[in-house]
Amino acid sequence: MPQQFLAQGEQLQVPAIDFAAVLPILIVFGAASIGVLLEAFLPKHQRWSSQIALSLTGIVGAGIALAAYISDAPEGGITTFMAQGATTGAIAVDTPALFLWGTLLALGLASLLMIGDRSLEPGGAFISQAGLQSGGLQTREQANVTGMQTEIFPLTLFALGGMMTFVAANDLLTMFIALEVLSLPLYLMAGLARRRRLLSQEAAVKYFLLGAFASAFFLYGVALLYGYAGSVKLAEIAAATAGSSASDTLLYAGIGLVVVGLLFKGSVGPFHTWTPDVYQGAPTPVTGFMAACTKVAAFGGMLRVLTVAFEPASWEWEVPLWLIAVISMAIGAIFGLTQRDLKRMIAYSSIAHAGFLVVGAMTLTEDGLSSTLFYLLAYGFTTIAVFGVISLVRDANGEATDLSSWAGLAKRSPLVAGVFTFLLLALAGIPLTSGFIGKFAVFSAALADGNAALVVIALVASAVAAFFYLRVVVLMYFSEPAAEGPAVTVPGAFTTAAITLGTAATLVLGIVPAFALNWASAGGFVP
Amino acid sequence: MTSFSQAAVVLAQQGGEDVVGTGEAIAFWVLGPLALAGGLGMIFVRNAVHSALWLVVSMLSFGVLYIVQSAPFLGFTQIIVYTGAVMMLFLFVLMMAGRDSADSMVEVLRGQRLLAALFGIGFATLLVGALARSLVNVQAQVPPDPYDPARGGGAGGLGRLVFTDFLFAFELTAALLIVAALAGIVLAYRDRREGPKRSQRDLVEARFRGEYKRRSPQPGPGVFATGNSVATPALLPDGSIAPESLSELIESTNTARLIAEQDRVLGSQAEHDDSRALLAGEDEQGSEQEGERK
Numbered sequence: 001m002p003q004q005f006l007a008q009g010e011q012l013q014v015p016a017i018d019f020a021a022v023l024p025i026l027i028v029f030g031a032a033s034i035g036v037l038l039e040a041f042l043p044k045h046q047r048w049s050s051q052i053a054l055s056l057t058g059i060v061g062a063g064i065a066l067a068a069y070i071s072d073a074p075e076g077g078i079t080t081f082m083a084q085g086a087t088t089g090a091i092a093v094d095t096p097a098l099f100l101w102g103t104l105l106a107l108g109l110a111s112l113l114m115i116g117d118r119s120l121e122p123g124g125a126f127i128s129q130a131g132l133q134s135g136g137l138q139t140r141e142q143a144n145v146t147g148m149q150t151e152i153f154p155l156t157l158f159a160l161g162g163m164m165t166f167v168a169a170n171d172l173l174t175m176f177i178a179l180e181v182l183s184l185p186l187y188l189m190a191g192l193a194r195r196r197r198l199l200s201q202e203a204a205v206k207y208f209l210l211g212a213f214a215s216a217f218f219l220y221g222v223a224l225l226y227g228y229a230g231s232v233k234l235a236e237i238a239a240a241t242a243g244s245s246a247s248d249t250l251l252y253a254g255i256g257l258v259v260v261g262l263l264f265k266g267s268v269g270p271f272h273t274w275t276p277d278v279y280q281g282a283p284t285p286v287t288g289f290m291a292a293c294t295k296v297a298a299f300g301g302m303l304r305v306l307t308v309a310f311e312p313a314s315w316e317w318e319v320p321l322w323l324i325a326v327i328s329m330a331i332g333a334i335f336g337l338t339q340r341d342l343k344r345m346i347a348y349s350s351i352a353h354a355g356f357l358v359v360g361a362m363t364l365t366e367d368g369l370s371s372t373l374f375y376l377l378a379y380g381f382t383t384i385a386v387f388g389v390i391s392l393v394r395d396a397n398g399e400a401t402d403l404s405s406w407a408g409l410a411k412r413s414p415l416v417a418g419v420f421t422f423l424l425l426a427l428a429g430i431p432l433t434s435g436f437i438g439k440f441a442v443f444s445a446a447l448a449d450g451n452a453a454l455v456v457i458a459l460v461a462s463a464v465a466a467f468f469y470l471r472v473v474v475l476m477y478f479s480e481p482a483a484e485g486p487a488v489t490v491p492g493a494f495t496t497a498a499i500t501l502g503t504a505a506t507l508v509l510g511i512v513p514a515f516a517l518n519w520a521s522a523g524g525f526v527p
Numbered sequence: 528m529t530s531f532s533q534a535a536v537v538l539a540q541q542g543g544e545d546v547v548g549t550g551e552a553i554a555f556w557v558l559g560p561l562a563l564a565g566g567l568g569m570i571f572v573r574n575a576v577h578s579a580l581w582l583v584v585s586m587l588s589f590g591v592l593y594i595v596q597s598a599p600f601l602g603f604t605q606i607i608v609y610t611g612a613v614m615m616l617f618l619f620v621l622m623m624a625g626r627d628s629a630d631s632m633v634e635v636l637r638g639q640r641l642l643a644a645l646f647g648i649g650f651a652t653l654l655v656g657a658l659a660r661s662l663v664n665v666q667a668q669v670p671p672d673p674y675d676p677a678r679g680g681g682a683g684g685l686g687r688l689v690f691t692d693f694l695f696a697f698e699l700t701a702a703l704l705i706v707a708a709l710a711g712i713v714l715a716y717r718d719r720r721e722g723p724k725r726s727q728r729d730l731v732e733a734r735f736r737g738e739y740k741r742r743s744p745q746p747g748p749g750v751f752a753t754g755n756s757v758a759t760p761a762l763l764p765d766g767s768i769a770p771e772s773l774s775e776l777i778e779s780t781n782t783a784r785l786i787a788e789q790d791r792v793l794g795s796q797a798e799h800d801d802s803r804a805l806l807a808g809e810d811e812q813g814s815e816q817e818g819e820r821k
Binding site: 036132191253 | 657687691696705713716717
């Protein structure tokens with residue numbers, strides 16, 4: 001029998017690959033792989049500088065490749081990695097994908113600058129040897145050793161590449177593997193903080209365990225959807241929804257499980273429990289990366305899945321998602337009020353923002369898509385700058401994230417307090433910031449789609465959430481500084497660049513948002 | 528081989544009818560309960576190694592079930608990769624972590640176990656019920672021919688898919704593997720080198736260069752003393768206690784006894800002239816004997 005098979009002499013047709021379209025992803029993964037080699041062959045003292053140079057070159061190079069492709073991208077987008085005789089390929093390169101790639105690369109650049117910073121803390125925010133047991137004498141010595149685990153740079157690039165693949169994946173299998181590629185480095189990076197090792201390791205374990213559960217849910221959903229449609233390709237699932245003889249139970253259970261996996265990654269609503277602990281325990285640059293880029297990737301993937309694969313079944317999932325959006329906004333706004341730790345507070349704020357994003361993601365109109373994309377861009381930049389500022393205020397034990405130590409900060413450092421106030425106003429959605437434009441676009445799209453009740457709830461939640469942002473502002477400006485309060489560290493070039501990038505983007509997108517909105521609405525998903 | 532493909536042809540001709548043969552039914556009813564028992568055993572057994580072995584039972588049953596369902600490649604992969612490689616790695620890790628380490632059975636959150644059981648059983652019931660309902664009217668597919676990639680079976684069909692439809696996903700797993708290896712290295716690697724090791728000669732030279740507090744070795748305990756306990760301090764030629772010979776640890780733990788012993792060594796308590804009586808008073812005798820017994 002095997003001889004028979006060989007005798008057929010059948011040639012496999014290599015799938016058609018448009019290398020120009022996927023070049024940004026390939027560059028990011030290539031740079032990550034070279035980074036691993038550098039780690040293996042360079043002496044320790046050369047690693048940091050060469051890793052920084054390589055990673056920045058990789059991201060900027062990917063950005064240039066992306067810009068070159070966009071300048072003459074085919075109208076309406078393409079799918080590539082298309083097998084002989086198939087109708088769609090594994091990777092879709094369309095306007096939303098290109099927009100999200102641009103967003104991810106810009107946010108990844110800012111995060112990388114923060115991750116590479118060594119001015120705030122001698123040696124950087126990461127431990128130099130993660131293998132040591134925490135709590136021991138060696139670990140305490142490690143806190144003073146200058147030098148960091150430079151594997152963090154290739155890991156960041158792998159995560160970034162995974163995110164870029166995730167938002168462009170056109171079948172659920174590619175999407176699942178991309179999900180793992182983006183998650184695994186993050187699980188590890190959360191546990192590499194130089195200070196407060198136990199908190200950091202707890203965050204990593206928690207993120208890993210809950211993330212593994214979410215991946216299992218996603219995979220189970222993929223299996224059920226395969227049972228329903230006989231394919232994991234998004235387009236074929238949509239086609240099967242129109243007319244498949246299989247039971248709809250498989251479809252609904254599959255949609256439910258897949259969406260739960262995605263909601264977990266986006267830290268939405270009742271699937272948020274990991275968020276505060278992980279945001280607090282992870283090193284602040286990683287928290288910034290996670291908060292901005294993971295959210296972009298998760299919602300980018302969710303937009304594609306809901307629009308391309310599940311749109312014909314939208315009647316079935318609209319009500320549950322409606323409820324989830326409300327729950328997420330309520331949890332974020334109410335629990336955010338009670339937080340005493342700034343990083344936890346921003347974590348709950350991100351849960352509330354995830355609720356707003358679900359409002360946009362479930363609005364399957366052109367405006368819904370473009371406004372959600374814009375919201376992701378705006379929120380990402382603001383969040384990275386927020387975590388950049390948080391990393392500046394330090395005392396002898398590292399970052400002083402307790403709310404009380406921020407009292408009267410404006411008297412110590414008016415500039416930092418001013419920037420932070422502006423960023424908090426952007427998170428609250430006050431006009432002249434990108435947050436306002438984002439919320440306005442998302443809510444008006446939802447209103448136009450006939451979701452008035454949800455928009456009213458979202459407005460109430462925004463108002464409640466604005467209270468806890470303003471509380472920090474009041475604390476900074478109208479309280480007396482504590483006698484032994486924290487000092488505001490003068491950041492080095494890298495963190496300054498990251499905060500400046502985030503703040504400038506928040507301002508520019510708030511005043512002249514038209515260019516980004518136009519780009520976001522230039523086209524929809526390729527079917 | 529031939530009979531296998533003949534059977535496939537026969538099954539293919541039957542098409543959409545009920546195609547579960549007697550052999551397949553017997554295999555299912557033998558292996559299904561075994562797989563279920565393996566799963567339950569894995570959950571309910573306390574010992575981690577036994578738990579892993581129960582999982583092996585479950586996985587082997589699945590492997591055989593796959594083969595019965597004319598997916599021999601999947602079945603053997605299941606047995607070789609999961610049961611053979613992954614589970615053995617699992618067992619290695621368990622052995623390294625200590626096979627006696629059992630989970631703590633203390634409930635940290637009150638009522639958590641009850642709620643977890645409730646929701647878990649609820650979810651399972653929902654899922655099993657829904658699947659059972661939805662899979663009643665399944666149209667039987669033509670079984671894939673393991674030797675004909677064109678008809679989607681076996682390793683050939685899988686290979687074709689890997690290099691056509693899922694080429695990108697396949698290559699993406701390379702990134703996944705690199706990340707996993709890198710993460711393992713980061714978490715497990717410890718740099719134990721603390722510079723080159725110094726020889727005895729280097730140490731002597733360093734002592735005389737003044738890198739250490741004293742050039743000679745530390746005074747040993749009990750010099751010129753009647754006892755040789757570490758707790759007995761060394762005496763200098765003039766009869767005073769050498770301060771370096773006092774152990775910090777002992778100093779901090781048993782001060783009362785040490786002082787008594789020092790007094791005795793210095794001869795300030797002449798009434799205890801028995802050299803073996805290391806006791807300051809009658810009331811401490813009991814504790815001293817206890818100490819000796821230890």
